[in-house]
Amino acid sequence: MATLAERRSLEPWQDPKAAPYLRIDRVTKKFGDVYAVDDVSLNIFQGEFFSLLGSSGCGKSTLLRLLAGLESPSSGRIFIDGVDVTAVPAYSRPVNMMFQSYALFPHMSVEQNIAFGLQQERLPSRERAERVAEMLNLLKISELRKRRPDQLSGGQRQRVALARSLAKHPKLLLLDEPLGALDKRLRENTQFELVNLQERLGITFVTVTHDQEEAMTMSTRIAVMDAGQIMQIDTPTAIYEFPTCRFVAEFIGSVNLFEGKVVESAGELVTVETQLGRPLQMRSFQPLAIGASVAVAIRPEKMRICSDYREDGVNQVQGVVEDIAYLGDVSIYRIRVADGSLVEMTLTNVQPRTEQALTWDQAVAIEWSPSSGVILTE
Amino acid sequence: MSRSMQDQARSDRRLSRLINIGLPYVWLGLFFLLPFVIVLHISLAESTLAQPPYTALWHWLDRGLLQIEINLGNFLLVFEDDLYAWALWHSLQVAFVSTVLCLLLGYPMAYAIATSASRWRLILLMLIILPFWTSFLIRVYAWIGILQTNGLLNDLLLWLGLIETPLSILHTPTAVYIGVVYSYLPFMILPLYANLTRLDPILLEAAADLGCRPLRAFFRITVPLSLPGILAGSMLVFIPVVGEFVIPDLLGGPESLMLGKLLWTEFFSNTDWPLASALAIVLLGILVVPFVMMQRLQQRLEENRP
Numbered sequence: 001m002a003t004l005a006e007r008r009s010l011e012p013w014q015d016p017k018a019a020p021y022l023r024i025d026r027v028t029k030k031f032g033d034v035y036a037v038d039d040v041s042l043n044i045f046q047g048e049f050f051s052l053l054g055s056s057g058c059g060k061s062t063l064l065r066l067l068a069g070l071e072s073p074s075s076g077r078i079f080i081d082g083v084d085v086t087a088v089p090a091y092s093r094p095v096n097m098m099f100q101s102y103a104l105f106p107h108m109s110v111e112q113n114i115a116f117g118l119q120q121e122r123l124p125s126r127e128r129a130e131r132v133a134e135m136l137n138l139l140k141i142s143e144l145r146k147r148r149p150d151q152l153s154g155g156q157r158q159r160v161a162l163a164r165s166l167a168k169h170p171k172l173l174l175l176d177e178p179l180g181a182l183d184k185r186l187r188e189n190t191q192f193e194l195v196n197l198q199e200r201l202g203i204t205f206v207t208v209t210h211d212q213e214e215a216m217t218m219s220t221r222i223a224v225m226d227a228g229q230i231m232q233i234d235t236p237t238a239i240y241e242f243p244t245c246r247f248v249a250e251f252i253g254s255v256n257l258f259e260g261k262v263v264e265s266a267g268e269l270v271t272v273e274t275q276l277g278r279p280l281q282m283r284s285f286q287p288l289a290i291g292a293s294v295a296v297a298i299r300p301e302k303m304r305i306c307s308d309y310r311e312d313g314v315n316q317v318q319g320v321v322e323d324i325a326y327l328g329d330v331s332i333y334r335i336r337v338a339d340g341s342l343v344e345m346t347l348t349n350v351q352p353r354t355e356q357a358l359t360w361d362q363a364v365a366i367e368w369s370p371s372s373g374v375i376l377t378e
Numbered sequence: 379m380s381r382s383m384q385d386q387a388r389s390d391r392r393l394s395r396l397i398n399i400g401l402p403y404v405w406l407g408l409f410f411l412l413p414f415v416i417v418l419h420i421s422l423a424e425s426t427l428a429q430p431p432y433t434a435l436w437h438w439l440d441r442g443l444l445q446i447e448i449n450l451g452n453f454l455l456v457f458e459d460d461l462y463a464w465a466l467w468h469s470l471q472v473a474f475v476s477t478v479l480c481l482l483l484g485y486p487m488a489y490a491i492a493t494s495a496s497r498w499r500l501i502l503l504m505l506i507i508l509p510f511w512t513s514f515l516i517r518v519y520a521w522i523g524i525l526q527t528n529g530l531l532n533d534l535l536l537w538l539g540l541i542e543t544p545l546s547i548l549h550t551p552t553a554v555y556i557g558v559v560y561s562y563l564p565f566m567i568l569p570l571y572a573n574l575t576r577l578d579p580i581l582l583e584a585a586a587d588l589g590c591r592p593l594r595a596f597f598r599i600t601v602p603l604s605l606p607g608i609l610a611g612s613m614l615v616f617i618p619v620v621g622e623f624v625i626p627d628l629l630g631g632p633e634s635l636m637l638g639k640l641l642w643t644e645f646f647s648n649t650d651w652p653l654a655s656a657l658a659i660v661l662l663g664i665l666v667v668p669f670v671m672m673q674r675l676q677q678r679l680e681e682n683r684p
Contacts, residue, residue, distance in 0.1 A: 070583050090586040103584035107602045116598075117588035168588070 012045040021046040027076030036062040038228035051215040054225035068097045097174040102161035104149040111145040117168045135163040175207040245378035258296040275339035298373035303345035309365035316367040421655035452656035469637040473619040476558040484566035492574035549631035557625040566611035573607025
């Protein structure tokens with residue numbers, strides 16, 4: 001059983017005394033009239049695997065480029081290890097970046113690509129050779145050392161790019177869609193490898209990704225971005241289970257949102273009146289004013305079939321099965337409910353498909369517990 | 379598909395392939411190989427005062443005897459007479475120096491165009507190509523007006539008070555270099571531009587990210603990756619300048635004796651077609667070797683690009 005202190009050190013963002021390794025302080029980047037990054041503040045701690053998650057054009061890549069020094073902010077400051085690097089050019093920053101397109105030098109061999117950064121440091125050639133060999137071993141690409149980038153497969157290029165960006169032993173590594181160009185199979189394997197590598201080397205990783213699964217699997221914390229702003233920063237679990245706004249709830253996974261008004265607030269239990277025809281009761285950790293417009297967010301897998309439907313039952317809804325999507329391990333049911341909207345429910349296929357519990361056009365009652373969702377105000 | 383239709387389709391394909399491959403060969407045969415054979419033929423003859431001004435290589439004698447006379451004297455003369463060796467050496471020297479000057483001037487220009495905003499790029503390219511709309515000969519003549527003792531350049535320098543007496547530039551090697559570099563600069567810039575626009579700017583960002591300063595990145599990344607363009611541009615300048623005739627003739631002095639000028643003199647003034655042809659063959663031989671070598675090198679460099 002870990003002590004509280006130990007657990008704190010694993011989650012340094014919980015510790016008010018911990019100094020962030022990377023501090024982004026009210027950074028804004030404008031391209032013409034467009035705010036690519038809009039007043040973003042963010043602290044990232046030593047040893048974190050931090051993901052910037054968002055759809056394309058949300059500003060995540062621009063933020064990463066600001067950290068690398070490839071763009072300079074319109075306003076705001078960036079601190080690395082307590083040093084203000086806002087005005088420091090890319091070639092003098094103590095960070096390295098793995099580019100989305102890998103950006104390997106086509107006229108250099110794998111070995112030369114990896115050695116490039118070390119040459120700039122004027123590392124003696126013996127040490128340089130050792131470091132290159134270390135990187136080749138670390139990423140298991142020793143047999144490719146003499147090849148040129150165009151003689152490599154996509155997966156091999158990804159490894160070379162990673163080796164090159166790690167060769168200078170940076171304390172902070174920036175990764176722009178590190179797995180974006182790999183096929184699904186390879187991506188899953190590489191995810192775990194990347195996490196193991198990061199833990200072993202103790203380097204702080206900041207990655208950019210549009211793939212929520214990737215962010216969920218690898219990250220210590222995720223920042224969800226939209227339109228240049230950070231919508232929520234939290235651990236993968238908290239982002240999924242306790243989204244703080246409608247955008248995050250809908251962006252990560254699937255969610256059923258029931259819009260309504262708060263009618264009663266008794267302790268932690270809040271009653272919300274919605275279009276469903278009956279009040280919903282949810283737990284809330286924040287005090288809510290009576291009459292506030294809110295949304296009740298329930299994940300599809302938190303729903304279950306209701307066996308004892310009652311007219312006054314809490315969080316029970318009747319509907320008709322309209323769509324079934326069979327995914328093998330689970331099936332997604334879309335159920336038309338009283339207010340005419342569709343509610344999504346996921347059930348694990350415990351039985352073979354032929355014996356599934358629900359079928360098309362079947363009347364069904366579903367329910368969920370008050371603690372299985374959240375109330376969103378934003 | 380029936381048998382006969384398949385056969386038909388196959389023979390159609392074969393025909394189109396024959397045309398595709400055959401046409402360039404016919405073209406090269408007619409317009410390169412045939413003239414070359416004619417020139418080679420003349421170079422092996424002797425000069426006479428007749429029409430045409432060279433002797434026939436073969437005569438039919440009685441009883442099916444064929445007499446062939448090959449005269450290697452022209453080639454011997456080309457290699458033995460210092461005048462030709464000197465003219466050849468001078469031509470290569472002028473071509474080399476001009477190529478280097480064009481590269482030094484053209485690379486920054488091509489780089490600037492390739493990295494300029496897209497709305498400027500087309501205008502700048504047009505400015506490079508614009509001189510081609512005027513005849514080459516007229517443009518070289520125009521330089522006489524600029525460079526001569528009471529020409530525009532001297533007038534300007536005198537007016538500015540930079541010089542007291544007019545400079546004599548026209549009919550000196552300097553004038554030849556000015557004319558050659560001016561005329562051939564676009565041939566250096568265009569292939570370089572085409573190459574530099576293909577350079578992915580992300581590579582320079584990657585270099586910077588790995589701690590490489592911009593100037594060093596230029597020499598480690600941009601220059602090596604633009605080598606194919608440098609080679610193409612250099613070939614386009616070097617090869618025609620070796621045989622250049624008009625510019626040294628109009629702008630150069632007596633010391634600007636280049637092979638092209640010599641060739642012209644032998645052909646038109648001395649009406650020594652065989653000697654002129656021998657000179658042309660030697661010149662061709664000297665140019666083909668570096669050309670093939672560079673072509674090979676360029677192919678290798680191209681293969682390294684993604």
